[in-house]
Amino acid sequence: MAGxxxxxxxxxxxxxxxxxxxxxxxxxxxxTLGDLLAHYPRAYENRGDLRLLTExxxxxxxxxxxxxxxxxxxxxxxxxxSFLKFRAFDDSASCExxxxxxDYLKNSFPVGSVFRFWGKVEPKGKNGFSMSAxxxxxxxxxxxxxNLCAVWRMTEGLTRKQLERDISAALALLAGDTEDPLxxxxxxxxxxxxxxxAERNIHEPESAQAxxxxxRRLVYQEFFDFSLGISITxxxxxxxxxxxxxxxxxxRLTDRLPYTLTGAQQRVVDEIRRDMASDVxxxxxxxxxxxxxxxxxxxxxxxxxxxxGRQAALMAPTEIxxxxxxxxxxxxxxxxxxxxxxxxxATTAKEKREIKxxxxxxxxxxxxxxxxxxxxxxxxxxxxxxPGLVVTDEQHRFxxxxxxxxxxxxxxxHLLAMxxxxxxxxxxxxxxxxxELSRIDEMPPGRQxxxxxxxxxSYRARLNGFIGKQLAQGGQVxxxxxxxxxxxxxxxxxxxxxxxxxxxxxENREEKPPLKAAVAYAAGLAQLFPEYAVAFLHGRLKxxxxxxxxxxxxxxxxxxxxxxxxxxxxVNVPNACLMIVENAERFGLSQLHQLRGRVGRGSRKxxxxxxxxxxxxxxxxxxxxxxxxxxxxxxxxxxxxDLAQRGPGDFLGMAGDGSVRQSGALTFRxxxxxxxxxxxxxxxxxAKAIAADDPGLEQHPLLRxxxxxxxxxxxxxxx
Numbered sequence: 001m002a003g004x005x006x007x008x009x010x011x012x013x014x015x016x017x018x019x020x021x022x023x024x025x026x027x028x029x030x031x032t033l034g035d036l037l038a039h040y041p042r043a044y045e046n047r048g049d050l051r052l053l054t055e056x057x058x059x060x061x062x063x064x065x066x067x068x069x070x071x072x073x074x075x076x077x078x079x080x081x082s083f084l085k086f087r088a089f090d091d092s093a094s095c096e097x098x099x100x101x102x103d104y105l106k107n108s109f110p111v112g113s114v115f116r117f118w119g120k121v122e123p124k125g126k127n128g129f130s131m132s133a134x135x136x137x138x139x140x141x142x143x144x145x146x147n148l149c150a151v152w153r154m155t156e157g158l159t160r161k162q163l164e165r166d167i168s169a170a171l172a173l174l175a176g177d178t179e180d181p182l183x184x185x186x187x188x189x190x191x192x193x194x195x196x197x198a199e200r201n202i203h204e205p206e207s208a209q210a211x212x213x214x215x216r217r218l219v220y221q222e223f224f225d226f227s228l229g230i231s232i233t234x235x236x237x238x239x240x241x242x243x244x245x246x247x248x249x250x251x252r253l254t255d256r257l258p259y260t261l262t263g264a265q266q267r268v269v270d271e272i273r274r275d276m277a278s279d280v281x282x283x284x285x286x287x288x289x290x291x292x293x294x295x296x297x298x299x300x301x302x303x304x305x306x307x308x309g310r311q312a313a314l315m316a317p318t319e320i321x322x323x324x325x326x327x328x329x330x331x332x333x334x335x336x337x338x339x340x341x342x343x344x345x346a347t348t349a350k351e352k353r354e355i356k357x358x359x360x361x362x363x364x365x366x367x368x369x370x371x372x373x374x375x376x377x378x379x380x381x382x383x384x385x386x387p388g389l390v391v392t393d394e395q396h397r398f399x400x401x402x403x404x405x406x407x408x409x410x411x412x413x414h415l416l417a418m419x420x421x422x423x424x425x426x427x428x429x430x431x432x433x434x435x436e437l438s439r440i441d442e443m444p445p446g447r448q449x450x451x452x453x454x455x456x457x458s459y460r461a462r463l464n465g466f467i468g469k470q471l472a473q474g475g476q477v478x479x480x481x482x483x484x485x486x487x488x489x490x491x492x493x494x495x496x497x498x499x500x501x502x503x504x505x506x507e508n509r510e511e512k513p514p515l516k517a518a519v520a521y522a523a524g525l526a527q528l529f530p531e532y533a534v535a536f537l538h539g540r541l542k543x544x545x546x547x548x549x550x551x552x553x554x555x556x557x558x559x560x561x562x563x564x565x566x567x568x569x570x571v572n573v574p575n576a577c578l579m580i581v582e583n584a585e586r587f588g589l590s591q592l593h594q595l596r597g598r599v600g601r602g603s604r605k606x607x608x609x610x611x612x613x614x615x616x617x618x619x620x621x622x623x624x625x626x627x628x629x630x631x632x633x634x635x636x637x638x639x640x641x642d643l644a645q646r647g648p649g650d651f652l653g654m655a656g657d658g659s660v661r662q663s664g665a666l667t668f669r670x671x672x673x674x675x676x677x678x679x680x681x682x683x684x685x686x687a688k689a690i691a692a693d694d695p696g697l698e699q700h701p702l703l704r705x706x707x708x709x710x711x712x713x714x715x716x717x718x719x
Contacts, residue, residue: 005173007034014169016162024158033170037199040218040669041150044205047118048147052092053129056121063118064131065139066090066097068109088117095121095129102133114139118149148205167203181702182221186686192217219676222668223683229707231691241412242281243388245308248273250300252307252336257296264442265293269300271438275414276304276389282414287423288440289635290597291447294418297440298391299329301416306338306369310388310413311359314372317394319344320547320554320571325393326372333370343373343382345544352376360385387413394419420597421590422635441636449633450600452608454584454626463609464528467578471532471559475577475604479525479562480595481518482586521582522562532559574602584610584629585622589642592629 010032011017011025030036047063056062066088076082084099086109097117099105109115119134137145152163180187180195187194193213198221201214250269254261261269268286275282288294302312314329316322326342333340341355358368360383367385371377390413417435455463467477522536535549535558553561554573579599581592592610600606610626612618618626628641671680690700697704 005033007032007037007174007177009033011036011166011170013173014166017166021158021162021166024155027155028153028158033174036167036170037174037203038669039152039167040202041152043151044148044211045118045151046147047116047145047149050116053090053095053121054092056129061119062121063116064090064095064121065114065116066095068111068113068115069094071111072106072109074103074106088115093127093129095131096124097134098130098132100133109136116145146204146206148208148211150203150205171200171203179702181700181706182224183690183700190220190682190686192220195221215670216679219668219671220679220683222671223676223680224687225703225706225710226668227684227687228691228697228703229710231688232695232697232707240279242279242414243305243308243310243386243412244279245276245304245310245388245414247308248277248304249307250303253296253300253303253332256332256335259444261296262293262440262442262444264288264440265297268297268438268440271436272297272301272416273304275436276301276308281412282416283435284416284438285435286416286418286438286440287421288418289422289443290420290594291443291601292440293444294420294440295325295328297438298393298416298418299332301389301391301414302329302333302370303336303338305388305414308388309364310386311367311384312370312389312391313377313384313387314370314391314393315377316372316374318543318547318550318571319346319374320550321393322372322374324572329370329372338369339367340370340372341368343371343376345374345376347373347376356381356383359383389414389416391415392417421594422639424636424640439636448600448606450579450596450606450608452596452610452630454610454612454630456612459611463580463611466607466609467525467560467580468529470578470607471529473604474575476553476556476558476573476575477560477578477580478576478595478598479521479560479580479582481521481562481564481582518562518564518582525560525562529560533557534560534562537561537563571598572601573598575604576601577604577606579606579608580611581608582611583613584626585612585618589625589628589638592625593635593638596629 005013010022011030012019012022013033017025025031025036028039030039045061049063051057051062051064053064053066056064067090068086068088070087072084072086074082074084081101082103084102084105086097088095088097088109097109115136116139117131117134117136119131122130122132124130139145150164152160154160154163175196178194178196182192182195186192193216195217197210198214198217201210202218205211205214250273272282272284275284286294286297298314302314305312314325316325322342322344326340330340330342339358341358343352343355347355355368355371358366359371361367362385371382376382392415415435422439470477518538519536522534526534533552535553537546537549541549549558549561550571552558553576554571556575576599579595581587581595584592587595596608599608608629610629612622612626625641628638632638632641690697690703694700697707
């Protein structure tokens with residue numbers, strides 16, 4: 001490494017990177033050289049696909065090899081701007097090349113020189129073409145040019161050329177860093193390339209084959225690092241000292257229920273009962289389909305804790321979900337003499353003081369048994385006199401720091417985490433490797449099926465009529481659209497999933513129809529149905545505004561809810577009877593299944609309409625996915641199909657920059673293709689073996705550093 005530069009060195013060690021550009025990188029989550037090299041490309045420009053001018057793409061950029069035919073001329077405009085133009089040709093036609101405000105290029109294109117130009121080829125006149133500000137690379141026999149050129153996620157104030165130059169500089173500075181965190185024996189056994197080869201070829205691929213080899217190593221590393229941290233977390237967190245809750249009788253609860261527990265619910269309760277009877281803290285993940293009855297299992301766990309003299313906390317990700325839990329559980333617990341309080345951001349200062357005092361009361365009869373809330377449970381002064389159980393709902397919505405903070409307030413307490421996303425067992429064992437897994441795979445009797453249909457734009461008038469019919473009958477309607485943003489991947493770019501195993505580009509890549517404009521759609525519905533309130537939920541709203549809209553919808557004040565984000569998982573609106581998903585081909589199976597689960601929760605007959613973009617046929621993969629949704633209602637079967645079709649990424653709720661370290665949640669940067677499932681299993685097995693042999697990673701200092709970087713909360717996992 002040059003001059004003592006390491007992966008932990010700040011990006012300001014790079015030539016030309018000062019405070020301004022460092023601030024731009026900060027917005028991308030990039031602070032160090034290691035962060036910069038982990039800012040992987042989102043796609044690649046396929047500049048190796050050379051075309052004649054007459055064969056250039058009409059829907060994107062093309063690579064053309066042209067000979068300069070005229071001397072570049074600079075034309076100055078009255079606006080103090082200028083443009084440089086010249087003509088170039090190939091065997092099929094001629095083309096006018098134009099660069100704006102780049103007079104310095106005047107001597108860069110001598111007549112007779114040959115360049116590979118990359119850009120949009122536009123028709124001009126009867127037989128000519130033009131290109132505006134194309135990328136130009138000198139073309140000479142025997143001098144290879146890179147065919148796949150990386151496209152990174154950008155931010156304001158940072159240019160692609162700067163990012164490309166900085167990454168090249170970082171690769172050069174760290175070229176001497178030959179130490180690889182993976183043991184050489186493990187690399188050989190799994191046929192993995194070195195980390196330096198992978199980082200170089202993910203950003204500057206020598207070939208498509210080298211790119212796939214690099215990606216395989218980096219995906220394995222992501223899975224391996226995470227699984228290693230999870231394995232060590234589990235071994236460190238299984239110390240004795242948890243409260244022994246030997247009284248597991250829940251008849252006081254079940255006798256008051258208007259139904260009998262299903263066999264699956266009873267099995268889960270038995271597993272919880274066994275765990276809580278031990279002095280080893282329970283670490284159990286409860287997964288199950290929407291409406292399968294996870295909450296009553298959590299209520300049983302809370303009862304077991306309380307009747308053994310302990311306290312319980314239930315944390316939900318949003319206020320509306322916390323209120324929903326409180327409404328359902330407080331009445332049930334109140335009937336059997338268990339005190340329960342709600343602690344959220346909207347709780348008054350006086351009520352907060354009373355709740356905090358009651359949680360720490362010395363006398364059991366004055367002590368608060370159960371508190372249900374949001375992140376407010378993590379606030380200063382919220383302490384527990386006799387902690388016994390922590391329940392987190394929608395586990396994936398909380399980062400590691402948040403979960404750890406609540407656990408710190410409840411030292412050695414039992415932990416029950418819940419998720420409404422059915423997860424294949426193979427994937428769950430990796431995602432939640434530090435937990436025992438409970439699955440509710442049986443729906444309560446009487447739960448009605450939501451009829452599902454797939455239509456295209458030609459059905460729009462009939463669909464609007466169906467919306468009106470449901471509203472007239474007193475029902476409510478969800479409409480979900482993809483995020484209204486310009487598509488990041490352009491038609492001329494290649495994503496990693498578009499590459500064949502041999503490195504060639506798949507010919508049958510699916511075209512992506514235009515996204516439905518959610519803002520205009522909501523306005524159009526408001527005009528179509530003026531007698532009903534239409535609300536619009538989007539990502540730029542503040543959390544409090546989103547929750548207020550959901551509260552109004554749940555209360556029946558809003559007839560149609562249009563959303564550009566996934567509707568809050570777990571929110572119960574029994575009166576909602578129609579779910580419309582626009583551009584349904586853009587969603588994964590698990591997402592579609594979650595959305596469908598928002599309706600059919602009451603007595604009304606419910607429907608889910610999946611609308612594909614455009615009027616033409618969708619791609620083969622999308623058609624298969626939608627067919628699964630139309631014919632399959634078992635959440636676990638759908639999850640298995642999703643894993644086979646899309647890989648594990650769809651289960652991980654990717655957002656932001658995908659950084660595990662920053663968010664504390666499991667969001668991988670590269671793992672998103674179907675073949676990753678096998679690689680994930682291999683990495684998890686290898687990580688568990690190393691953790692068992694060297695739990696402190698004393699023999700693997702580089703791995704120790706990586707795991708601490710990913711999982712550290714304050715002092716580090718391995719301190």
